[in-house]
Amino acid sequence: MDHVHNEPEPRVFSSAMGGQQLERRRVERKMRIHRQPKTLITGIGAVDQLGEEAKKLNGTKVLVITDEGVSSCGMCAEVERPLRESGLDVAFYDKTVPEPPMGTIGEIVEIVEKGGYDLIVGFGGGSPIDVAKAAAVLPNTGHTVYDWVGVDKVPRKGLPIIAIPTTAGTGSECTAIAIFANEKLNVKQGLVSPFLMPNVALVDPALTISCPPNVTAASGMDALIHNIEAYISVNATMHTDSLAYEGIKLISQSIRTAVYDGTNMWARDNMAMGSMMGGIAFGNAGVGAVHALSYPIGGMFHVPHGVANTMVLPWAMEFNMLACLRWFKQFGEAMG
Structure with missing residues (x-):
């Protein structure tokens, strides 16, 4: 199902360069194509x-x-x-x-x-x-x-x-x-x-429900990172933002319970929905440094994808912090 979205208002982004925080605005109206299963x-x-x-x-x-x-x-x-x-x-x-x-x-x-x-x-x-x-x-x-x-x-x-x-x-x-x-x-x-x-x-x-704790944790972190990277992507839209923000919220509330009590259907449902939202969000907005750096780790050393992403996440977030501080603040709000 393709939705064409013309972004009505510019989204404000910032990037760190030479120690100074610069503002970059997308002032042009861009046509967006949104894809997801029919x-x-x-x-x-x-x-x-x-x-x-x-x-x-x-x-x-x-x-x-x-x-x-x-x-x-x-x-x-x-x-x-x-x-x-x-x-x-x-x-x-x-x-x-x-x-x-x-x-x-x-x-x-x-x-x-x-x-x-x-x-x-x-x-x-x-x-x-x-x-x-x-x-x-x-x-x-x-x-x-x-x-x-x-x-x-x-x-x-x-x-x-x-x-x-x-x-x-x-x-x-x-x-x-x-x-x-x-x-x-x-x-x-x-x-x-x-x-x-x-x-x-x-x-x-x-x-x-039958997914073991270690896989639940690794795959759950993968889903969380999909939402995070989609949210800070320069290709993000209002549609992907709404999905990614809710995905961060659902996964943050539920991942610990899903790992330690896999039969808890509230947690499993939240994780499934958060993962789906992350898939749609990053499938349209893209991912970033975490995935770019984790792919070589997985390719060369066969580290599971979710584990490799989790290994890289803190360093990528630290690198992006100045450019993405306002969105990191929103992550904190979503995580409670």
């Missing part, structure tokens, strides 16, 4: 709408892409049931790994091509959802992930995508971005294209 369904029981949404996308043969952690704990039944109740054929691929290497994507693309699947479901954390995005656009093109690294390299629309997160962190269910590890260069690289945007995102906080 359909967002949130709340407990959202996953039950999967079959109906798949049929709306004319799906008949569905491939669910997930990981062994999700499949081993029996969670795949949560998506298989509504799909089969809707009369759809369902198959599962559960070999995705964290920070998925680009060289492994060819296997799933071949499965999609040979299986004749017409709808892809990404079910899990950010990695399965990102793999699902690649699996939707690459089949029958003769290209690999390596060919389309960068912005707007994907030439056409692929298969429909439904994204269902089981962690509150990456916000990938609401972005037109897919991040992979380029094992040839020991770096993390991404594909950015509106053709990667999921058609439907089903954000059901009940699916995050």
